[in-house]
Amino acid sequence: MLKEIKILSPTGHLGFTPLEKGSFLLGVSKEPDYIVADSGSADIGPYYLGADKPCSPEIWQKHDLELILGASRELDIPMIIGSASDTGTNRGVDQFVRIIKDIAKENDLHFNLAYIYSQQDKNKIKQILNEVRIEGLDGFEDLTPQILDRTDTIVAVMGPEPIIHALDNGADVIIAGRSSDSSIFAAPLIWEGLSKATAFYAGKVLECASFCAEPFMGKESVMGYVREGEVIVEPMHPKQRCTVASVASHSMYERIDPYYERVPGGILDMSECIYEQIDYRRTRVTGFKFIESELKIKLEGAGKVGERCICIVGFRDPYLIKHIDKVVEWSREKVEERYSTNSYQLYYHLYGINGVMKDLEPIKNPSPHEICLIVECVAETAEKAKEIATLAARNTFYARLPDVKGTAGTAAMMSDEAILTKPAYEWTVNHLVPVSDPLELFEIHFEEV
Amino acid sequence: MAVKRLVELATTIRSKNAGVNSITFDIIFSNPDNYMMVKKSGVLNKKTIAQLFGIPEERIISFVEFDPANAIKFTIRRVKPSGSPGETDIFGSQQYAPLLDLEIRLDEQ
Numbered sequence: 016m017l018k019e020i021k022i023l024s025p026t027g028h029l030g031f032t033p034l035e036k037g038s039f040l041l042g043v044s045k046e047p048d049y050i051v052a053d054s055g056s057a058d059i060g061p062y063y064l065g066a067d068k069p070c071s072p073e074i075w076q077k078h079d080l081e082l083i084l085g086a087s088r089e090l091d092i093p094m095i096i097g098s099a100s101d102t103g104t105n106r107g108v109d110q111f112v113r114i115i116k117d118i119a120k121e122n123d124l125h126f127n128l129a130y131i132y133s134q135q136d137k138n139k140i141k142q143i144l145n146e147v148r149i150e151g152l153d154g155f156e157d158l159t160p161q162i163l164d165r166t167d168t169i170v171a172v173m174g175p176e177p178i179i180h181a182l183d184n185g186a187d188v189i190i191a192g193r194s195s196d197s198s199i200f201a202a203p204l205i206w207e208g209l210s211k212a213t214a215f216y217a218g219k220v221l222e223c224a225s226f227c228a229e230p231f232m233g234k235e236s237v238m239g240y241v242r243e244g245e246v247i248v249e250p251m252h253p254k255q256r257c258t259v260a261s262v263a264s265h266s267m268y269e270r271i272d273p274y275y276e277r278v279p280g281g282i283l284d285m286s287e288c289i290y291e292q293i294d295y296r297r298t299r300v301t302g303f304k305f306i307e308s309e310l311k312i313k314l315e316g317a318g319k320v321g322e323r324c325i326c327i328v329g330f331r332d333p334y335l336i337k338h339i340d341k342v343v344e345w346s347r348e349k350v351e352e353r354y355s356t357n358s359y360q361l362y363y364h365l366y367g368i369n370g371v372m373k374d375l376e377p378i379k380n381p382s383p384h385e386i387c388l389i390v391e392c393v394a395e396t397a398e399k400a401k402e403i404a405t406l407a408a409r410n411t412f413y414a415r416l417p418d419v420k421g422t423a424g425t426a427a428m429m430s431d432e433a434i435l436t437k438p439a440y441e442w443t444v445n446h447l448v449p450v451s452d453p454l455e456l457f458e459i460h461f462e463e464v
Numbered sequence: 465m466a467v468k469r470l471v472e473l474a475t476t477i478r479s480k481n482a483g484v485n486s487i488t489f490d491i492i493f494s495n496p497d498n499y500m501m502v503k504k505s506g507v508l509n510k511k512t513i514a515q516l517f518g519i520p521e522e523r524i525i526s527f528v529e530f531d532p533a534n535a536i537k538f539t540i541r542r543v544k545p546s547g548s549p550g551e552t553d554i555f556g557s558q559q560y561a562p563l564l565d566l567e568i569r570l571d572e573q
Contacts, residue, residue, distance in 0.1 A: 057484055060547030060554045153485045154525075154541050263533035264476075264492050271482045271539045273530045290532060320549055362550040370552055374543060375517045377562045393549045442484045442545040 023047035027223035029054035030076035038251035042236040055098020065317030065440035103193025129181035132458040133192030135169040169316035174279025176453035178202035196222035212305035227265040228255040259290040316444025323439040324400035326408035327429040346410040364389040471564040473498040479560040487556035488539040499534035
């Protein structure tokens with residue numbers, strides 16, 4: 016009989032909201048061999064990586080880490096956390112290492128800790144760029160020094176190898192910087208001798224925890240029972256089921272192609288996967304394959320665009336609503352009279368018209384009874400962003416339309432203030448860099464706690 | 465010939481980021497017959513989706529009929545990466561609404 020390895024996946028994004036303790040402890044009672052959780056995402060937008068800030072409160076991150084560390088030590092099994100503290104930057108790794116050490120101190124726990132940095136120095140990437148092409152992914156142009164100049168923070172997305180290296184060296188607790196979601200699950204399975212096909216498929220299906228089960232629930236634990244060539248998934252929440260449909264449809268979640276998943280060093284081929292309902296709550300998957308390819312590591316980076324300010328304005332007069340484009344035109348002209356157009360970015364988000372879908376909105380002539388306008392301005396300084404947003408918003412109040420009846424003001428100001436928001440960032444780096452050694456962009460440290 | 469709206473036939477109609485520069489749309493059917501009907505109807509393909517959203521066909525970078533999950537899936541390239549200045553749907557999660565009322569002509573057997 017082939018060796019079976021049990022991996023417990025408690026959450027799809029550690030710390031984002033606290034994990035659910037009930038199903039986690041049920042999972043722990045089934046004595047898994049590993050507990051693995053991802054803690055990061057590019058979904059949260061470019062700000063957190065660019066500004067290098069966490070998007071989750073530390074108290075929730077500690078809540079999750081405390082439960083996982085406690086179980087990992089009690090069962091004496093390794094725990095692996097990927098993409099520490101939302102971004103997987105060195106700040107995130109250091110923060111999680113500090114939290115882990117605090118919990119260890121409070122509970123008198125002792126173990127071997129490994130932590131892996133994945134943040135990249137801009138100048139080092141520039142040097143690499145002198146020698147190789149760094150290709151843009153998903154519509155991004157190839158990397159240039161100019162793009163790097165606009166970038167504040169860069170991380171490399173690790174595959175399984177740095178984590179395998181940590182396991183080889185006896186690590187019980189692994190805190191990894193930015194990592195590919197499936198790789199943190201694949202790492203212990205490859206280390207146990209399983210094929211990359213099995214390991215990466217298990218990672219693919221387990222990475223979002225209860226999202227592969229139905230009905231829809233977040234933050235509930237899921238167990239993967241993995242043997243060579245076979246992955247069985249079972250939800251730990253008693254009211255959830257892993258069905259053929261829920262497991263199969265998870266492979267298309269947040270991905271362009273449901274049949275092929277690019278991972279560092281290859282492609283997971285799910286085109287011939289066989290899904291079988293083995294009992295009411297568990298589904299077995301077989302038939303996955305792995306196609307080796309040239310080793311390329313993904314780089315992610317974000318850079319600051321400027322300071323951002325918003326104003327909130329409403330419209331109720333049907334005449335103004337019908338001619339809202341003229342109101343916007345007037346406001347824009349008044350701004351352009353005073354500020355050079357290349358010194359700011361100004362957007363008019365018209366909720367009620369196309370605020371949500373913008374260019375994708377198929378309804379071209381809506382007739383809402385009211386509209387909310389959010390004026391968004393990005394400029395070099397906060398003062399300037401504030402001035403321009405205020406000028407733009409106030410001029411919707413003074414819009415000159417020929418037949419307007421409401422001559423006391425053509426807009427409802429929610430409050431006559433410009434709200435300074437977090438600075439504006441943008442994704443600048445979304446690229447693949449070829450490497451000869453899967454460890455070369457990562458720095459692995461060991462420590463006895 | 466009977467006509468039904470997609471929202472009456474599918475169990476899940478959703479949109480979500482697929483990477484930072486694309487939004488992917490999933491239409492999932494719990495009833496395989498409904499899936500086959502919609503698949504055969506020819507109402508959903510790159511061309512009709514481009515017309516529905518009023519965008520050039522090149523922006524639809526992928527269209528897949530995914531039999532194991534009884535699902536149809538397509539992906540639209542964003543104008544700018546998610547969260548850039550001027551963007552209003554960081555997760556890409558509210559772009560599916562135009563699909564709900566798509567009319568599907570059903571073959572009468």
